[in-house]
Amino acid sequence: MSRAVAADRPAAGRSLRHRLAAVGLDRVVLLAIPAAATIGLLFVYPFLYGLGLSFQPLDGGGVFANYRAFFNDAYQASTIAKTLRLALPAALLNVAVSVPIAHKMRRPMRFKRLITTALILPVTLGTVLVAEGLIRYFGPQGWFNQALLGLGLIDAPLRLTNNYVGVFASLVITGFPLALLIVLGHASGIDPDVEKAAATLGAGPTQRFWKVTFPLMLPGVSIAFMLAFVAAFAVFPSAVMVGNPSGETRVISIAAYQAAYEQFDYPMASTIAMVMAAVELAVIGVILGLRSRLYRGATSGGKG
Amino acid sequence: MPDPKLRHLRIEGVSKSFGGQVALSDFHLDVLGGEFVALLGPSGCGKSTMLNCLAGLLPLGAGRITLDDRRIDTLPPERRGFGMVFQNYALFPHLTVRRNVAFGLHARKTPSDEVGPRVERSLEQVRLTEHADRYPSQLSGGQQQRVAMARAIVLEPPLILMDEPLSNLDAQLRTELRTELRRLHQDLGLTTVYVTHDQSEALSLADRIVILRSGRMLQVGTPEEVYTQPAGAYVAAFMGYRNLLPAQLKEARDGRATVLLAGGQVELDGVDRTGDGVGDLVAAIRPEDLRVGGGSGGDGDRNLIRCRAEVVEYQGNELVVTAEAAAGLSLQLRTRERVAPGDELSVRADPARVLVFEAAS
Numbered sequence A: 001m002s003r004a005v006a007a008d009r010p011a012a013g014r015s016l017r018h019r020l021a022a023v024g025l026d027r028v029v030l031l032a033i034p035a036a037a038t039i040g041l042l043f044v045y046p047f048l049y050g051l052g053l054s055f056q057p058l059d060g061g062g063v064f065a066n067y068r069a070f071f072n073d074a075y076q077a078s079t080i081a082k083t084l085r086l087a088l089p090a091a092l093l094n095v096a097v098s099v100p101i102a103h104k105m106r107r108p109m110r111f112k113r114l115i116t117t118a119l120i121l122p123v124t125l126g127t128v129l130v131a132e133g134l135i136r137y138f139g140p141q142g143w144f145n146q147a148l149l150g151l152g153l154i155d156a157p158l159r160l161t162n163n164y165v166g167v168f169a170s171l172v173i174t175g176f177p178l179a180l181l182i183v184l185g186h187a188s189g190i191d192p193d194v195e196k197a198a199a200t201l202g203a204g205p206t207q208r209f210w211k212v213t214f215p216l217m218l219p220g221v222s223i224a225f226m227l228a229f230v231a232a233f234a235v236f237p238s239a240v241m242v243g244n245p246s247g248e249t250r251v252i253s254i255a256a257y258q259a260a261y262e263q264f265d266y267p268m269a270s271t272i273a274m275v276m277a278a279v280e281l282a283v284i285g286v287i288l289g290l291r292s293r294l295y296r297g298a299t300s301g302g303k304g
Numbered sequence B: 001m002p003d004p005k006l007r008h009l010r011i012e013g014v015s016k017s018f019g020g021q022v023a024l025s026d027f028h029l030d031v032l033g034g035e036f037v038a039l040l041g042p043s044g045c046g047k048s049t050m051l052n053c054l055a056g057l058l059p060l061g062a063g064r065i066t067l068d069d070r071r072i073d074t075l076p077p078e079r080r081g082f083g084m085v086f087q088n089y090a091l092f093p094h095l096t097v098r099r100n101v102a103f104g105l106h107a108r109k110t111p112s113d114e115v116g117p118r119v120e121r122s123l124e125q126v127r128l129t130e131h132a133d134r135y136p137s138q139l140s141g142g143q144q145q146r147v148a149m150a151r152a153i154v155l156e157p158p159l160i161l162m163d164e165p166l167s168n169l170d171a172q173l174r175t176e177l178r179t180e181l182r183r184l185h186q187d188l189g190l191t192t193v194y195v196t197h198d199q200s201e202a203l204s205l206a207d208r209i210v211i212l213r214s215g216r217m218l219q220v221g222t223p224e225e226v227y228t229q230p231a232g233a234y235v236a237a238f239m240g241y242r243n244l245l246p247a248q249l250k251e252a253r254d255g256r257a258t259v260l261l262a263g264g265q266v267e268l269d270g271v272d273r274t275g276d277g278v279g280d281l282v283a284a285i286r287p288e289d290l291r292v293g294g295g296s297g298g299d300g301d302r303n304l305i306r307c308r309a310e311v312v313e314y315q316g317n318e319l320v321v322t323a324e325a326a327a328g329l330s331l332q333l334r335t336r337e338r339v340a341p342g343d344e345l346s347v348r349a350d351p352a353r354v355l356v357f358e359a360a361s
């Protein structure tokens, strides 16, 4: 009796809640509103502001003058290719190395915590410290070259910094732990019995990996790749410190920096930032497209 | 019934420990082609360990396993060719039902024109044809369980291993699928090793039951043998002898024993199942073997226990009564008589149905 009364009274409020729930809105979703608002303020507003600015060139010439100027100037436009040449292979390598390591680390192993800590440490260092370390270690006067010279293995120091190699190395050192964390976090949610089942069905280790484990790891792998790529595409400090910022590692963020703080052309800097965003979105779109073609179904088959 | 694909599986002295803790010790079993063997025991007794050793998912600590005189315990799981149904099904979540079932055929390089028909046939056998294009997450627990079955039987393995495949299901589905399992076993001529902690499942499905406790085998026998002649007090408890009453021996002769309960206030005749009859004993009686109102049995006070009903549970066509006898002796009995809490009862136990064991057995 008392139940029926209690159920009757808030009928109006309840039906609203039910209607919201029917379209996928419940109180938990409401919790996301502050976060969404913050993103709106910190990301969408500056983005739209920058987008508007990019259409107001300082020297006139029409709405698209800045974009035309960027793409017609080979020195500027080539920054896209230079950045992609760094970011794509670095992200690919980081993820490709993460996959087998994450695969191994899923099962119980010795020193797991120690290994995880050692792998994750570079994240806490920051790019500047890593770049400094690279100079000290791999620079012409660094230990690495001195050791090789001392052993008589080389006659002149190898050029490992102030070029592509230096920046690439720094992107791997700072990007790999991130990729591994994401891949590992996702892979540890895969039911280990699924691989055992594949084994009892006659699949050997290679087949098990390619037919079962890897497809199940793919969602995590693609997220790791996208984040690793976006982080690498925005590379700045190491491109300056261990790269060749006026030559082969003049990445797109350097071009944006120079437009903003050397030429004080904010509309041009905004234009370059918009080009960056467009390239990143294009790559992410390709990855998402590939992923939806390769992978269907849920990560874990539920139980009864 | 088709011929089984295996003549003789022999497990000899298999042991397994995990870091000093013994999970399985000295397991011996011969399984004949076409047999349905159940491994029965409580949680943690080593059932899954034994099954995983058979499947090749765990290395043996000691012992050997041979299949038709060919040693197989050193082979990796993918080369043993057994089918396994996992406790949590372990379906491939990224593949449809049809591709889940076809997985093993592809892995074993079955000619591709054979794969389709065989997959369809086993989907029919488990009655899942209409769900063939769904993903596992779109199926109910019972349907997932049948996919797991189909995935194993499509390979027509010589031996099929099942680890509590029904434990995640509700009671009704469990009894339905139980019948289906037995039917598949017979129709396909399978040889099955089945793990369960549910005695009624083991009794109804198996040709032979192995009872395990803490990694040791307590008894191997047909369902009837383990049900009517449990090897010890522990197995008896598992087989529904809810009353295990502490007892002292009065005399034992010709396979019969007379024991004293409750400090000598009750005298009970039963079947002597003790080894040498020394030490503490227990008298094991099923609740349904205690008859209420047996006062006029003709042979006086023999096997008569006076008690008072304490708790009465209604169970449809009968009552389950917990009663208190002299000296704190507690009895559980089933009866169709009307009994109310507080009633004074006299119950009689048929001497042929009372078993006397050593307490530690």
Ligand SMILES: Nc1ncnc2c1ncn2[C@@H]1O[C@H](COP(=O)(O)OP(=O)(O)OP(=O)(O)O)[C@@H](O)[C@H]1O
Pocket: B018, B022, B023, B041, B042, B043, B044, B045, B046, B047, B048, B049, B050, B197
């Ligand atoms: N990987 C492992 N590491 C350590 N101990 C283990 C491991 N697997 C099992 N054990 C131990 O071995 C014993 C037997 O385990 P097992 O899984 O065979 O039990 P079970 O009979 O299948 O129980 P359940 O009915 O709960 O599944 C248990 O005491 C368990 O704690």
Ligand SMILES: [Mg+2]
Pocket: B047, B048, B049, B163
């Ligand atoms: Mg188990």
